[in-house]
Amino acid sequence: MSQTPIIDWTRVAELREEVGPEDFEEVVAVFFEETGAAVAALSAAPAGEIRMQLHFLKGSARNLGFAEMARLCEAGERMAARGEAVPVDRILASYDAARATFGAEVGDRLAA
Template structure:
C-alpha cells in the first residue's frame, strides 16, 4: 500500500517540519479531490482529478492509490462506468492513510 522507501526519501530530502507541512497539504487536497470525484460526471474532469491524485499520491508513497488512479484515468478516457472504481480508490486512500498513520513513526526515524 505504502512505498516506505519513497516516504523516507522525501522525509530525508525536506526534513521533518517541511514533510509535515507537505503531508497536511496533501491530506487536505485529497479530501477535496475525493469529494469532486464522488460528484463529478464529466469524463474530462474525472480524468483531471484522477491525474492530480495519481501524482500527489505517488509523491507521498501512496502507491496503491496512485496505481488505481492511473487505471481510472484509462477507464474514464475509454468512457467506462466509474462509480465502482472511484469507490475503490476512495477505500484504498483511507486504508493507505490508516497504514500511514499507524506505521509512519516506525519508518521515519
C-alpha cells in the same frame, strides 16, 4: 504478479529526506488537505472531470508513496479516457486504507 503495497515506505523516506524532517509534517498536512478535497470531489464529479481529478490524485499519491492508490488512479484515468466506468469506490477505499496505515505507521517507519 505481485500486489502493489498500500504505502511505498521508501518513497515516504525519500520525500522526508528531500524536504527535511522539519517541513515533512507540513507537506503531509497539505497532501491530506488537498487530496481530501479531491477525493470528496471525485465522488460527485461529472464524467468529464473524473479523468482530471484522477490525474491530480495519481500525482499526489505517488509523491507521498500511496502506491496502490496511484496505481488505481492511473488505471482509472485510462478507463475514463475510453469512456468506461471508473471504480471510484475502490479508489476511495484505497485512500482510506493508505491514510489509516500511514497515520498508524509513519512514526515507527521513519524513526531515526
